[in-house]
Each structure stands twice: as structure tokens, then as C-alpha cells.
Amino acid sequence: MASALVAILAIFPAQASIENPSILPTPPMGFNNWARFECGLNQSLFVETADAMVSKGLLAAGYDRIHLDDCWLQHERAPNGSLQWNTTLFPNGLIWLGECFKGKGFHFGIYEDSGNATCGGYPGSRGHEELDAKTFESWGVEYLKLDGCNVYPDNEQEYQTLYSKWHQVLTSLEHPLIFSESAPAYFSATDNNTDWYEVMDWVPLYGELARHSTDIAVYGLYPASHYWQSVMVNYGFEVLLARYQQPGYYNDPDFIIPDWPWLTLDEKKSHFALWSSFSAPLIISAYIPDLSDAEVEYLTNKDIIAVDQDALAMQATLVSQDGYFDVLTKSLANGDRLLTVLNRGNYTNSTTVSIERVGLETYHTYTVKDLWTGDSNKFSGSIHITLNTHATAIYRISEVSSVIPTGMIFNTASLSCMTASDTSITFTNCTALDAQVWQVSSSGTLSPLSAPNKCLESSAHGVSLGRCNSRSASMRWVYHVTGNLINSATRLCLQERAGYLGKCGEELDNQVFGLPSGVRVVRGGKV
Structure with missing residues (x-):
């Protein structure tokens, strides 16, 4: 498979993320409607969302992308073969909507599918890749989420053929779209991971991010306990893939879901802190106008967003797991060290993390900043941490002289x-x-x-x-x-x-x- 991949990239100009990280130097931040509203999208929702993202400070915090997901299309293509937007849902049209977004300071993103039809049953892009890409470009779209429903045959080679075609087409555009790939999600959670990893081998060569596993649980369809479990399932897939991430390409564990009433505030904050520790995309799926002050406060935490947007784009990895606490760490571009600790247990509990486990020298004094409170303290030896159930601590350690992974x-x-x-x-x-x-x-x-x-x-x-x-x-x-x-x-x-x-x-x-x-x-x- 690798030799075929090399041949493809030799024929077509290279403009994938890991070869040109400037296309997307840090993970994307913004909004997508799917997990919160699914097909319940329309023009008013997106205009309200854009206005609320401005008024609540989300745009200023870096959430500068607004993406339409599935079901924005008409069921039939136009006589010339091009895609058409649903004029009932979007009476002013998507060109107008994109200009509206840009006028407020946002980038415009859209959804399509690599197969014969989208997951919602609308026209897929198979056989229309070049036409659809040029259509999106003419509408002012800057970001494409390409799903993988209705691909036949549904094997790894067929997905590579379709996604490589999109890579070639997007590369040929005057202004290449950011390419979000969903192919790996169709090979995760199987009895054998080999095909999943084969897909993960090539997605960093074709696009800027890849949704690697199951969807985050959509709003209101499951028992209350399922929603935290869904966050943990996607977290569990993410920790398997750190080796693929590098500047310009990001593993995507799916949406941030801040207004789910079935999550506690500690669980919502953990979701945000863990995704930020991974330098994962921070794409919110929520009804933005009704976000509470507490939800906006954690979503706009400058110190934690800075970790997510760090220039190294390094994904935090596991130091240890014991069934109660997960300890993760990574280095940051200025030499600081990140320490993130999740209490997976169902009760408040305490743990101690030694300085050796963070990869730092002993017999040295460091400054540690709690990124939730902003408080800084000197420490040496170890850090003692007490956390509520499903809460996450996140610290930035400075005055670091050397690190060993x-x-x-x-x-x-x-x-x-x-x-x-x-x-x-x-x-x-x-x-x-x-x-x-x-x-x-x-x-x-x-x-x-x-x-x-x-x-x-x-x-x-x-x-x-x-x-x-x-x-x-x-x-x-x-x-x-x-x-x-x-x-x-x-x-x-x-x-x-x-x-x-x-x-x-x-x-x-x-x-x-x-x-x-x-x-x-x-x-x-x-x-």
C-alpha cells in the first residue's frame, strides 16, 4: 500500500497537510450543527449561531469556523450535474450565507460524502469530485468535511481511491479547501485493527484532519449515562493514534458538546481539557445562543486554548492508567511541560504524580500553573491532586531545562x-x-x-x-x-x-x- 501511495504523490503536486503545514498550522476551532441538531438545520439557525458566537466571545477566543453538516442539499442535482442547496431551508442561498459568515469574521465550511449518497440520503460526490470541488470554491467554501457512507465496495483500497481523488482535486484548486476526512471512522471498532491503521497511514498525506472513530453521541437519543461514556469512547480511540499527529495534521475525536444536560459541568470541562491536551479540533456542536455563562467561561479559557493551539501540535500521551486516574503529558513549543489528570472513577479521589513521571529532572524546582484557576505555585518532587468524579486537572509546568519522553x-x-x-x-x-x-x-x-x-x-x-x-x-x-x-x-x-x-x-x-x-x-x- 505504501508504494502505491508514493506513486500517487509523485504524479500529483503535494499539498497535503504534513507536506504543507501552513494550510492549517493549528487545529480548527468553530461550530458544526450535526451532534446537536442533525438534519434540523436552516438559515436562521446559522445566522443566530454566528451572532451568538460573536456576542458571547467565542469568535474572539478563536472559534472562527462555521460548518454545515449533512442535509443541506436538494435530493437531485441540477441539469448540469452540480449540487443544489435546499431553497426552503436556505432561502437566501449558501453564497449569501457564506458572505454573511465572512462579514462577521468566520470561515465557511460544508459537508459532502465520498460515496454514492450522503449518510442522510442526499447526492454523494462519487464521480462528481471535480465539479463539486469547483462548486464549493465558487460558493466561497473554505473547509470540506467528507464523509464515507455508501461506499461500495467498502474496503480500505476503495476508500483510499476516493479520498486520494479528492486530494488531487482539492490540490488543483486556486485556493485549496481544508480537508476533513472521515474514512478512518469506517474501519474503527472492529475485531482487527490492521485496516484501520492502513487508512490512518494515508489520511495525513491527503488532508488536514481525520475523524478517526465513532460519532460523539447525538443530542437526546440515548440514556443519560451514555453521554459521558461516549466522550470516554472517543477519548479511548484518540489515545491509540498519537504517533500520526504532527503540525498540519490533527486526529479528530469529534465534536465538543457543551450544552448536553446529561453531562455534569465537571464532565463538560473534562471533555474540553482532554481534547485541548490532544491538540484536537475544537468544533462545538450546541445551541450557542443558550450556552450558560459557566459553559462559555470554560470554552473561552485562554490558557487551555493556548495548549490546544500550541505550535508543536503534539498530542498528549498516557503516562499511566490504573482504572481511576489517567495521567497524560506532552511538551509545548516554549519548552513548558503539560500535565493532565483525569479522574475516571465514580467518586472524589486523590493521587500523586512524581516529577519523574512527567519526564522532568528531579532535585529541581518548577513553577506549575493550574490552567483552570490561573494560580501558580513552586513545586518539586511531586504534585498531589484531588479531583471530583470525572473531573480533569490541567497544569502547565515551566522553568523546564530538559525533558525525557x-x-x-x-x-x-x-x-x-x-x-x-x-x-x-x-x-x-x-x-x-x-x-x-x-x-x-x-x-x-x-x-x-x-x-x-x-x-x-x-x-x-x-x-x-x-x-x-x-x-x-x-x-x-x-x-x-x-x-x-x-x-x-x-x-x-x-x-x-x-x-x-x-x-x-x-x-x-x-x-x-x-x-x-x-x-x-x-x-x-x-x-
Whole structure:
């Protein structure tokens, strides 16, 4: 698949996000109607939304995009084959609406589908890609969300063909549209992740963001408890994909849903803090005119938005999980370190995070800023945190001199953590032990916090832990964008099965791993 991809990009001019990050240097922020209203969209809703985003300070905070989702179309194309907007829903037309948005300071985005029909049953773009792209351009559209319903045959190769066609067409426009791809969502949550990862391999080459998994739960259709669960499901998919993200391309865990009455304020704030820690798109789906002061306050938190919009675009990764607390961290462009802690438990609880787990030097004093309160304090050694159920703390740590990528190494299929023993490793349930928190040196050695002088190495029996020697190729590991962790001496891949080392396969479930943010990722080609 990789060789075919290289051939495609050799023929057509490269203008995908990772090759030209200036197309979308930071994750998009704005509004989309779908999760809140689904097909209940019309001209008045969008005009009211735009006015409310201005008056409530959302535009000033950076939410400068307004996107129409499915069901804006007529059921038939025009005689010349072009798409038509529903004149009952949009009496002044989409050109007028786009100009209205731009007059208020917003960018205009729209929805279409790569298949024969949209998810709502309206005309799809298949066979009309060039005409539809030029139509959108003529209407003043600047952003395209391309869904993946009604694609036949529904295999990975067919999706790549359709999305690569759109990449080529958008690249040829005078003003290329930002391209939001939904293809990965159609391959997630299966018994085998290989096709999902195959799709994830090419979406960063075609567009600026990709909706990688299930839709966030739409308004009012589910029992109350389902909505927090939906946030956690999409969060769970996001943490598997950090290796793909880089400036110009963003993993998209779907919409921010601030006015859902079935979420507590702590849960809503957690949703926002976690997505911002991921440098994920912040696209709100809500009835903006009725947002409460408390909801607007957290959505416009400048310090947390700055984390989301950080120039490194690094996705926070897991330091540890124990069933109650998830601890995540990443580096920021000015050298600061982010610490985010989620209480997944159903009760108020406390935890302590040592400075070593954040990837920082011991015996040093740092300044830590609570991004919810704005309060700053000096600390060294560890941070003690108490959180309400489903609440999230988010801190920015400054006066950092050096960082070593630190956190879990876990299999993305089984979710088992690599756990150090005296002389080797096992894969076990994640329980936040020091033996499950790994430091990854710049030379590629892997050391557990429980035994920092020992490094993982290839051996006659697979892998073992020995005294660290960064000059030994058997102790150096290379992390590939496919998720493979490759030993430099043997060129074999780490795997979660007997021997823990084997011939590298095509993104096999037992060979795909998540590593800490900041680890060098090798991109391009296959292992």
C-alpha cells in the first residue's frame, strides 16, 4: 500500500497537510450543527449561531469556523450535474450565507460524502469530485468535511481511491479547501485493527484532519449515562493514534458538546481539557445562543486554548492508567511541560504524580500553573491532586531545562502495558506501577522507572533487561508511524506474544504500540 501511495504523490503536486503545514498550522476551532441538531438545520439557525458566537466571545477566543453538516442539499442535482442547496431551508442561498459568515469574521465550511449518497440520503460526490470541488470554491467554501457512507465496495483500497481523488482535486484548486476526512471512522471498532491503521497511514498525506472513530453521541437519543461514556469512547480511540499527529495534521475525536444536560459541568470541562491536551479540533456542536455563562467561561479559557493551539501540535500521551486516574503529558513549543489528570472513577479521589513521571529532572524546582484557576505555585518532587468524579486537572509546568519522553508503552489492541520484571518484561493490565512507566532516551533506549539503569534489549530468547549501554544496537529501538517498535540490531519487532520479538508484519494487532509523546517517529514507507 505504501508504494502505491508514493506513486500517487509523485504524479500529483503535494499539498497535503504534513507536506504543507501552513494550510492549517493549528487545529480548527468553530461550530458544526450535526451532534446537536442533525438534519434540523436552516438559515436562521446559522445566522443566530454566528451572532451568538460573536456576542458571547467565542469568535474572539478563536472559534472562527462555521460548518454545515449533512442535509443541506436538494435530493437531485441540477441539469448540469452540480449540487443544489435546499431553497426552503436556505432561502437566501449558501453564497449569501457564506458572505454573511465572512462579514462577521468566520470561515465557511460544508459537508459532502465520498460515496454514492450522503449518510442522510442526499447526492454523494462519487464521480462528481471535480465539479463539486469547483462548486464549493465558487460558493466561497473554505473547509470540506467528507464523509464515507455508501461506499461500495467498502474496503480500505476503495476508500483510499476516493479520498486520494479528492486530494488531487482539492490540490488543483486556486485556493485549496481544508480537508476533513472521515474514512478512518469506517474501519474503527472492529475485531482487527490492521485496516484501520492502513487508512490512518494515508489520511495525513491527503488532508488536514481525520475523524478517526465513532460519532460523539447525538443530542437526546440515548440514556443519560451514555453521554459521558461516549466522550470516554472517543477519548479511548484518540489515545491509540498519537504517533500520526504532527503540525498540519490533527486526529479528530469529534465534536465538543457543551450544552448536553446529561453531562455534569465537571464532565463538560473534562471533555474540553482532554481534547485541548490532544491538540484536537475544537468544533462545538450546541445551541450557542443558550450556552450558560459557566459553559462559555470554560470554552473561552485562554490558557487551555493556548495548549490546544500550541505550535508543536503534539498530542498528549498516557503516562499511566490504573482504572481511576489517567495521567497524560506532552511538551509545548516554549519548552513548558503539560500535565493532565483525569479522574475516571465514580467518586472524589486523590493521587500523586512524581516529577519523574512527567519526564522532568528531579532535585529541581518548577513553577506549575493550574490552567483552570490561573494560580501558580513552586513545586518539586511531586504534585498531589484531588479531583471530583470525572473531573480533569490541567497544569502547565515551566522553568523546564530538559525533558525525557516518559510514559506507558502499551499494545493498542489489547491495551496491555509493557511491565518490567527483574530481567525481562511481560504484558499485563495497566495499574500505574513504576514498572509500567518507561523513559525513552534520545538514542532509543527504553528504561522502566522501577529500574532506570536497566534497558530493554534483544536477546537469544527474545528480549531481556540488562544494564544500559546506548552504544549497543541490541538496546536501541526505532518507533515507526505504523506503531512498530523495531530493534536496531535484529530488525525484528516487539510483539505481545511468546518471545516478545518477531518478524515485522503489516500492522498486526500484537505489534502495534503506543509510546510517550516526544519520541521520534519514523515516517514514510512500510516497515
